Amino acid sequence: MYQSACQAATTGSCVPGAGQQPDNERQSALIAQQPPTAPVEPDYSGFDIVKATQYGAIARVRELVESGWDVNQPDSETVTLLHWAAINNRRDIIRYFLEKGATVDAVGGELNATPLHWATRQGHLGAVVLLMAAGADPRIRDAEGCSCIHIAAQFAHTALVAYFIAKGVDPDLQDRGGMTALMWAAWKVCALDPVRLLLTLGANPAMVDYTHGNTALHWAILARNATAISTLVLKSKASLDVPNLRGETPLSMLESQTGAIWIGAKVMDRVKEAALTSQQRRSLLSKLRHDKRLRWWSMVACPFTAFYLAGIVFSVNTLYIIKFFLLGCLYAIFHTIGKALFDEHLMALLPLSVYLAPKAWFPFHVAD
Structure with a gap:
């Protein structure tokens, strides 16, 4: 009751909210007429070149490089600026460093890795594309012996694995x-x-x-x-x-x-x-x-089979070097069979089998 009376006295109307609507409309109109607030630019002026690279402050990076900073100057851990740009996927800065002559396959850090290794480990496809377009070699191994495709597989970066294979890895x-x-x-x-x-x-x-x-x-x-x-x-x-x-x-x-x-x-x-x-x-x-009878018959049959196959090889109309190669293969096969199946007792039958085998096959080859 008190609130209704106060509202009526203020707005001149007993209808709740009757005076609020025009006020709200006027406030909205005033807000719409105000110019948009410009975003506050962060101050990178105190950043050194490594920190500027990491944060993507390309204006500060340009300022420092134009004042004489060498883009290939490594830090105390032999890490170059291109490494820091690659691991943070700062593509504009990567392009700028490459334009300024950065060594694309510079090796640095604890793992003696290249910028391409660093970008691959983080899964930054955009950085990888830029570096490989500049000639980065994905086959270089780091201190752990891994190339980029191995790192991409370890960290489940499937798109990078596909990209490296598409590029010929x-x-x-x-x-x-x-x-x-x-x-x-x-x-x-x-x-x-x-x-x-x-x-x-x-x-x-x-x-x-x-x-x-x-x-x-x-x-x-x-x-x-x-x-x-x-x-x-x-x-x-x-x-x-x-x-x-x-x-x-x-x-x-x-x-x-x-x-x-x-x-x-x-x-x-x-x-x-x-x-x-x-x-x-x-x-x-x-x-x-373990079957003695089967082994015995195998021992007897081996020389006959070997001489038969050797006769076929000699009768083939081809180069002698190929014939000698085929004979060598035959020798390897029968030697392996003999070692695997035949003991000293069965090997005693070998001279007799060898003696009889040519006599058995000679008439057939003469007929041919």
Whole structure:
């Protein structure tokens, strides 16, 4: 009641809000007539050139360079201005430094890395494009032995991985330890990409590193990276039978983890299928090694087969160097079979088999 009376006395009306609307309209009109407030420019005048580069203060950077600062002058950690511009994605400043003659592949910092390494580590595609357009080499290794494609894979910068491959970097390029981008992605990244991307662009899942002899699938299993394991096993059909330097195959590693929640059902079905195939293969080899009668007949037959194939090689109308190469292959094959299947007792039959084999095949070759 008191508020209504006061309002009526002030506005001259008993209708609530009757006097407020014109006032609000007048205030809005006055605000609209006022000129927009100009943004306050930050004061970079006290920045040194490194700080100005980091903050993107290109006017201050120009001022200092024009006053005589050398754009290739490194700091106490051998880091150049182009490194700082690259890691902060200051593209205008990158262009300016390059115009002023900055060394595009300057090496600096604790990892002896180039500006391209620094931009790659942060995932700055724009900076990477500028640096490579100026001639930056993505194959240079840092102190850890990694090239840019390896760093991009480690940090899941899929767009950069694709860009480097599009620019001619081999997807199977190995770092100092033999690791490929696919191995790093399988070891470090739990997302679908860049593993899927690398496989799509031709990365070889059978490559092994120098230190452990691991494939990408070995690394994915060690990291318990379910996404990478599924992609490698089901999409790329990566081999489960490649042993590393410790003799471990992906098949044996996955079999030892049967029932683990991080192994998908489809992957386990593939593992069981591969285990059955491997068991059948082992049973055939075991039969060959333990069946005395089969081994005896194999020993007798080997010289006959070898002489027959050698006769075919000699009768082929081709260069002698090719014939000698084929004969060498035949020797390697039969030598391996002999080492694997025949013991000293069976090898005693070899002279007799060798003696009879030419006599058996000679009439046929004469007839030919």
